[in-house]
Amino acid sequence: MERMTDTATRPTPLEQPETPVATDLLTRVGFLLCAVYAGWHLYVLNIAPLETWTFRIMHIAGALILGFGTSAAMSMRPASDGPNTPVSHIMGGVALLGTTIGLGSLIAAMMFHEPGTPAPPPWTLTAFGPALGAGTLLAMLTGWLYPARKGQLPLGDIALIVATLASCGFILFSLDTLSLRLRAGTPFADPNNGWAAFVIIIMIAELTRRLAGLALVIIALVFIAYAFAGPWMPGFLEHRGYDPKRFFTYVFTDNGVLGPTTAVSSTYIILFIIFAAFLQSSKVGDYFVNFSFAAAGRAKGGPAKVSVLASGLMGMINGTSAGNVVSTGSLTIPLMKKVGYRPQSAAAIEAAASTGGQIMPPIMGAGAFIMAEITGIPYTELVVAALIPAILYFASIYFMVDFEASRTGMRGMRADELPKLGELAKQAYLFLPIVILIGALFSGYSVIRAGTLAIASAAVVSWLTPYRMGPKQIYEALGNGGRMSLQIIIVCACAGLIVGVISLTGVGARFSSLLFDLAQQSTLLALSFAMMISVILGMGMPTTAAYAVAASVVAPGLIEIGITPLISHFFVFYFAVVSAITPPVALAAYAGAAIAGSEPMRTSITSFKVGLAAFIVPFMFFYSPGLLMEAPWYVSVQNLLTALIGVYMLAGAVQGWFMGAAGPLIRIILLVGAVCMISGDWRTDLLGIAIAGLLTLRGLRTSQSAV
Incomplete structure (x- = not known):
């Protein structure tokens, strides 16, 4: 067994680099707390469930505490290297004093509150709000002006940790004591x-700014401003406006921050991030990458085709397009450049493939779980519906890659540069965690139970390799899982804030009316408008947050004009996903450009071209419901086959290659044929097949003449 597993797991240039082990005390304590945070979720989800609001509040509180406690220590945000000034210490100290007064007020209220009375003595909470609010704002200002040095936990961040304890503690205390559930938002x-x-x-x-950048924060601030500026807004955007007390108490309920986005992040998302961490720690994830290299590495432009396969496998688990680019792209992009791809093409291919991982069943970067939560459609139905669109997307990228390799005469990788496929095939049991996950889901197990079984199976399968997971490795996997989950948890919470504003102001319903009016003129016009809004709302955000926001604004409008909920939400989901490769804010493309050393904007344009099929497939949902299994099986098969021919011709039109070099006229004909094939009507399908047949005959004659 040792000999059989050696090829799959030995350290090679194809494996992901090890995560540096930090040695300082602060980082080790932070890592321990991350492991405890991840383990606590597994315990609550599987053994000792908590009341819903309590669990979600503690979930967010834990992320805030760990985020502020480790953002500098674990280098999650830019930090200064120079010493802090006395001013920063003074500001941080005053901020800590304010938040400590707030926490002390809460402790006094809890101590002096007598059971059976409606509220604690008023004097206990007199200073709570002003002191806590002022201290928190000052702590944030200190962090903006004086970023912490790496490995340091400044007083300002300690103040924010204390503020988290005070504010979240008060909400938990108020759930029953002050009837928060009944009074919030009123x-x-x-x-x-x-x-x-x-x-x-x-x-x-603030933590979203630190961990995910300003894009989502700016969008959230715009929505918050809209909640207060409603009386002065024009047209359908006008509303009566809200006072701060009503607004903030409403948004921090299950209508907003504690709603569907946090429901999913506290259950499914963190569960599958822990699963990804176990795959990484057990080296099973490396096997996926090595298998992809062995299967596709020798083909023309081999590393690019490896990128398509590996990014599809890992991207569905990763949860963010840009994060997947960084992990698999660090391996595939340099190899693509080595065999002849231009830097911007290498980065664009990896970005498009990693983005596609977010639409790859069965996990879909956690997007399927949010969709199931919002729509009420069973998860297994969503996975089945997503299968054909995912095939079309990855087939399109594969064709793009193959045509570019043919056009530029690229080689594949040599046999001595690759793992041996025969030996890797003997370790196919390393796919068992994914097989068990899929099998458990379709056997009727809950997503939580299936995910937990997959986590356990990743540890057990590692015992068949030299990288056996013992207590130390399990601890490291839990710590990595907790740490990796912080960004997406806080992003989901921030997205929930936007969802709350939409729910409170009713702007989603007004947008639905606008789409309905457009649909009276043209359904295609309404769909195009919905596409633009979904892409704009998704720019700069991870997939889960992008979909959650777009689904709140756009999907109800599509349902209003008569499109089924399944098609409406998949339409929105796809465009929220591809916002990661849409200029000008294409995060996945920018991440790839950083690795490849290419110009970011050109890379984003190239990634848009490579992933072009993803901008067409959602329209096919409407005209060909069979692509989402919303038709008899033979119709779905017909739609799949004709659409595959269509994306093949589309790739030829984009790359200028179809059984040989394709000039401008041939590219136009290819584009016309592609549109005919993907429209879904049998008459246009016949026309597209005729065009494909004629161009194929032309290509065969040309190749014979060349011989």
């Missing part, structure tokens, strides 16, 4: 609940 909400919710929301925005 004129009768407790003012201190408003202060606590305000502090939590601005801390969510």
Whole structure:
């Protein structure tokens, strides 16, 4: 057994680099807390369930504490290398004093509250809100002006940790004591609940800025401003406006931050991030990459085809397109450049493939779980519906890669540069965690139970390799899982803030009316408008947040004009996903450009071309429901086959190659044929097949003449 597993798991240039092991005490304590955080989720989800609001509040509180406690220590944000000034210490100290007063007020209220009374003595909470709010704002200002040195936990961040304990603790205390569930979002909400919710929301925005950048924060601030500026807005955007107490208490309920996005991040997302961490720690994830190299590495432009396969496998688990680019792209992009791909093409191919991982069943980067939560459609139905579109997307990228390799005369990798496929095939049992996951899901197990079984199986399968997971390795996997989950958890919370504003102001319903009016003129026009809004809302955001926001704004409007919920949400989901490769804010393409050393904007344009099929496939959902299994099986097969021919011709039109070099006229004909094949009507299909047949005959004659 040792000999059989050696090829799959030995350290090679194809494997991902090891995560550096930090040695300083602060980082080790932070890593321990991340492991505890991940383990706590597994315990609550499988053994000791908590009341829903309590669990979600503790989930967010844990992410805030770990985020502020480790963002500098674990180098999750830019940090200064120079010493902090006395001013920063003074500001941080004053901020810590304010938040400590807030926490002390909460402790006093809990100590002096007598069971059976409606509220604690008023004097206990007199200073709670002002002191907590002022301390939190000052701590955030200190962090902006004086970023922490790496490995340091400044007073300002300690103040934010204390503020998290005080604000989230007060919300938990108020759930029953002050009837928060009944009073939140109404004129009768407790003012201190408003202060606590305000502090939590601005801390969510601040941690989002640190871990995910400004794009989502700016969008959230625009929505918050809209909630207060409603009376002065034009047309269908006008609303009556809301006072701060009502607004903040409403948004921090299950209508907003504690709603569907946090429901999914606290269950499915963190579960599958832990699963990905176990795959990484057990080296099973490396096997996926090595298998891809062995299967496709020798073909023309081999590393690019490896990128398509590996990114599809790993991207569905990763949860973010840009994150997957960084992990698999660090291996595939240099190899693509080595065999002749231009830097911008190498980066664009990896970006497009990694983005496609977000639409790859069965996990779909956690997007399927959010869709199931929002729509109520069973998860297994969503996975089946996503299968054909995923095939079309990855087939399109594969054709793009193959045509470019043929056009430029690229070689594949040599046999001595690759793992041996025969030996890797003997370790096919390393795919068992994925097989068990899929099998459990379709056998009727809950997503949580199936995910937990997959996590356990990853550890067990590792015992068949030299990288056996013992207590130390399991601890490392839990720590990595907790740490990797922080960004997406806080992003989902921030997206929930936007969802709350949409729900409170009713702007989603007004947008639905606008789409309905457009549909009276042209359904295609309404779909095109919905596409643009979905892409714009998704720019700069991870997949889950992008979909959650777009689904709140756009999907109800599509349903309003008569499109089924399944098609409406898949339409929105696809465009939220491909916003990662859409200029000008193409995060996945920019991540690839950083690795490849290419110009970011040109890379984003190239990635848009490579992933072009993803901008067409969603329209096919409407005209060919069989692509989502919404038709008899033979119709779905017909739609799949004709659409495959269509994306093949589309790739030829984009790359200027179809059984040989294709000039401008041939590319136009190819494009016309592609549009005919993907329209879904049998008459246009026949026309497209005729065009494909004629061009194929032309290509065969040309190749024979050349011989």
